[in-house]
Amino acid sequence: AQTVTQSQPEMSVQEAETVTLSCTYDTSESNYYLFWYKQPPSRQMILVIRQEAYKQQNATENRFSVNFQKAAKSFSLKISDSQLGDTAMYFCAFMKHLFLIAGTASKLTFGTGTRLQVTL
């Protein structure tokens, strides 16, 4: 079974600064996907960024980027130029890559989350 660990329950960063959220995972799979989801106070889950394990290049989405270290099973999220709207819970998640087989479902396993507070 896969496990996802987020060791930082809470973090704080000043507006315009950079912050890095940590995530490690444990799996015996070689093909998989990793995700960072954001959950603001509205509790709506929003996808921030996605990484395919077979890609060596780290994914980036505007101010968000990841540092994917496959051998170390580490997947950290870097938020640059932090904004007040980035205040939220951030969840790291893992999903096995399943080749398309009828009736086969792949499930997403989540970490326990990191609460990020952006301050003035």
Next chain:
Amino acid sequence: DGGITQSPKYLFRKEGQNVTLSCEQNLNHDAMYWYRQDPGQGLRLIYYSQIVNDFQKGDIAEGYSVSREKKESFPLTVTSAQKNPTAFYLCASRSSATNEKLFFGSGTQLSVL
């Protein structure tokens, strides 16, 4: 607009009562999921379904039941056997055409009276 609709937003359950949470999607997604969220514990998988009339237990299925009679709908019943049902419940769906991201509904907060 395409998306996932969960209802109701808030739900209260009396002791011994079964309650059903609704989840409907018009994204033409094959796979649907139910997650439970408790404070400090992240999201835990209750049930998931890849196709109509088929579903699998997740990590915490005890005290819950589901059905998948239509592709668009995946209702979750919280039975009286679930002794600690107070939580935030999230429904999600995913296209099986590619291993794409999960789309989430806005959630249902269930509380016990």
